[in-house]
Amino acid sequence: MSSVTVRVPAKVNVQLSVGPLREDGYHDLVNVFHAVSIFDEVVAKESESITVTVEGNWADRVPLDDENLAIQAARALAKHAGRTYGVALVIKKAIPVAGGMAGGSADAAGALVACNELWGLGLPFEDLMEIAGDLGSDVPFSMLGGTAVGIGRGEQLSELPTGGQFHWVFAVAEGGLSTATVYAECDRLRAATSAEIPWPQLSDPLLEALGSGDARKLGAYLTNDLQPAALKLRPQLAHTLEAGREHGALGAIVSGSGPTCAFLATDAAHADQLATALSTTNVTRTAIPAHGPVPGAVVV
Ligand SMILES: C[C@](O)(CO)[C@H](O)COP(=O)(O)OP(=O)(O)OC[C@H]1O[C@@H](n2ccc(N)nc2=O)[C@H](O)[C@@H]1O
Numbered sequence: 264m265s266s267v268t269v270r271v272p273a274k275v276n277v278q279l280s281v282g283p284l285r286e287d288g289y290h291d292l293v294n295v296f297h298a299v300s301i302f303d304e305v306v307a308k309e310s311e312s313i314t315v316t317v318e319g320n321w322a323d324r325v326p327l328d329d330e331n332l333a334i335q336a337a338r339a340l341a342k343h344a345g346r347t348y349g350v351a352l353v354i355k356k357a358i359p360v361a362g363g364m365a366g367g368s369a370d371a372a373g374a375l376v377a378c379n380e381l382w383g384l385g386l387p388f389e390d391l392m393e394i395a396g397d398l399g400s401d402v403p404f405s406m407l408g409g410t411a412v413g414i415g416r417g418e419q420l421s422e423l424p425t426g427g428q429f430h431w432v433f434a435v436a437e438g439g440l441s442t443a444t445v446y447a448e449c450d451r452l453r454a455a456t457s458a459e460i461p462w463p464q465l466s467d468p469l470l471e472a473l474g475s476g477d478a479r480k481l482g483a484y485l486t487n488d489l490q491p492a493a494l495k496l497r498p499q500l501a502h503t504l505e506a507g508r509e510h511g512a513l514g515a516i517v518s519g520s521g522p523t524c525a526f527l528a529t530d531a532a533h534a535d536q537l538a539t540a541l542s543t544t545n546v547t548r549t550a551i552p553a554h555g556p557v558p559g560a561v562v563v
């Protein structure tokens with residue numbers, strides 16, 4: 264096989280409950296991931312060495328060296344297989360960069376699946392999931408897709424049933440936010456109050472809303488403990504969230520560590536209207552309609 268193409272979705276977190284800071288610098292989470300129809304493509308072609316090029320939206324903001332998560336994934340897979348392999352990776356980018364939608368994680372998951380195929384390793388999904396968890400907390404979910412709850416760092420996943428499709432709009436912000444900085448700001452805001460940090464619990468009404476496919480209920484139960492930190496670091500996101508609510512969004516939330524904002528729509532037509540309305544305001548230049556859940560990393 265001389266070339267393999269894998270399609271990988273973005274994610275939004277419909278519940279992100281953040282526990283206390285752990286000794287290893289991470290936080291225990293209850294992280295309800297939902298994969299949405301904004302996709303990066305990772306193409307893996309035969310090559311002597313491991314390289315990456317990036318095309319498409321926001322390509323100039325993606326590193327091309329060992330910082331690139333797709334390169335790290337290819338190297339980790341070759342190490343796991345115990346051999347020296349080469350691959351020329353091409354990332355066709357549609358997921359906002361540093362936007363809280365797991366774009367880098369998607370590319371890492373895509374590279375794992377594509378190289379497993381290109382190099383004829385035939386590793387089972389469970390092995391790839393283990394390598395994925397070492398690459399980053401969000402990478403296992405990018406492999407799995409659908410809707411799932413992640414505990415621990417977010418890497419220990421259980422699939423969740425959903426009763427239908429949900430329709431979303433994602434308002435892309437100018438410039439990204441660093442995930443580590445947003446978690447640190449969350450800790451700083453918490454330290455400034457004497458309130459005890461509750462141990463994260465999966466929300467029963469959220470589960471019910473997902474299971475019944477009821478967008479109105481889901482909109483009411485969206486939560487993100489990182490949102491206050493993202494708003495503190497990027498105060499103008501409050502206007503973005505407000506603009507979505509004014510245009511009839513059933514729910515408005517910062518996506519993960521932000522700064523992308525996610526809006527839940529009543530149906531596909533409403534999502535298109537909302538996207539058009541938001542892109543004519545001054546809160547965002549790019550508003551992308553999408554639906555979920557969609558599958559994780561798949562060879563196309
Ligand atoms: C915000 C989310 O996107 C929600 O899904 C994730 O929790 C972040 O996942 P990610 O980008 O894959 O993050 P990682 O690459 O594993 O970690 C980046 C940094 O985020 C912080 N981090 C991440 C996950 C976690 N459970 N607790 C943390 O405190 C740590 O400072 C870590 O150094």
Ligand SMILES: Nc1ncnc2c1ncn2[C@@H]1O[C@H](COP(=O)(O)OP(=O)(O)OP(=O)(O)O)[C@@H](O)[C@H]1O
Nearest residue numbers: 331332360361362363364365366367368370401442
């Ligand atoms: N393949 C990649 N695509 C995008 N960014 C990458 C990639 N590899 C490494 N990065 C680096 O990772 C940083 C975070 O990018 P990414 O798009 O993964 O953020 P994110 O969507 O906020 O992540 P998450 O939602 O998982 O916290 C970028 O600033 C970039 O320097």
